[in-house]
Amino acid sequence: MKLIRAIIRPESTQRVIEALEKNNIYAMTRMNVTGRGKEMGITQGSIRYTEIPKEMLIIVLPDDAVTKAVRVIETAARTGTKEYPASGNLGDGKIFVTDVEESHTIRTGEK
Amino acid sequence: MKEIIAIIRTEHVEPTKGALETIGVKGITFFNVIGRGRQGGTIRAPDPEGTVRRDVGVYIMQQRGIISKADDPKYHVPVQKEIELGFLPKKMLMIVVNDDEVPLVVDTLTQINRSGQQGDGKIFVCPMIDAVRIRTGEHGNKALS
Numbered sequence: 001m002k003l004i005r006a007i008i009r010p011e012s013t014q015r016v017i018e019a020l021e022k023n024n025i026y027a028m029t030r031m032n033v034t035g036r037g038k039e040m041g042i043t044q045g046s047i048r049y050t051e052i053p054k055e056m057l058i059i060v061l062p063d064d065a066v067t068k069a070v071r072v073i074e075t076a077a078r079t080g081t082k083e084y085p086a087s088g089n090l091g092d093g094k095i096f097v098t099d100v101e102e103s104h105t106i107r108t109g110e111k
Numbered sequence: 112m113k114e115i116i117a118i119i120r121t122e123h124v125e126p127t128k129g130a131l132e133t134i135g136v137k138g139i140t141f142f143n144v145i146g147r148g149r150q151g152g153t154i155r156a157p158d159p160e161g162t163v164r165r166d167v168g169v170y171i172m173q174q175r176g177i178i179s180k181a182d183d184p185k186y187h188v189p190v191q192k193e194i195e196l197g198f199l200p201k202k203m204l205m206i207v208v209n210d211d212e213v214p215l216v217v218d219t220l221t222q223i224n225r226s227g228q229q230g231d232g233k234i235f236v237c238p239m240i241d242a243v244r245i246r247t248g249e250h251g252n253k254a255l256s
Binding site for chain 2: 001003021026027028029030031058060098099100101102103104105106107109
């Protein structure tokens, strides 16, 4: 099992969720976070914003479903310009995949 | 070291804190999250609008003479309908413990948070490579004790 943490733009969250639903992935946890990337935030005129609001999605999936789910999130969360809709912009986010050793359902206690 | 991520109901936070304290787990991080499970945020419940469906069984019972009137409203069965709830507020706990404490913590979390209804939550156990106590710079298991 793997745990996917996707940090994405808040405005693309709905798009990503709908894309995951089409691939039969419904279970997820959402979280409001702030963060910055290697560009150290954004500069608007003379003001520097070092913490930019983002949305984090946490999804746990069996190993064989991970590659597809990552690709779905990637395509749905990627923004672009008018001419090139999927060219990607700074700040589109990151996806991290980590190991999960056990998973328990509290209601039934099954592993 | 293992990281335990538990997603529980918000009303179960206080009992969980107390239970974890009694088994000696003191360091917990809480997150406010919203989430949904395998059902995609829908539950099945009786329709309050009152559309009723007659159970086939009562007609068989009428034929066999067990009951006299199958049309009686007391034999009506309420229709189940799916209610869309969407993302619900939950609490996420992050606990880092030594390997040998994992079964105890998982059992405690399961027992305290179980109500038997859908939406009780999930517990995930993930490997954790290192921990550092910032105050002293200690690494590994020393940083947890």
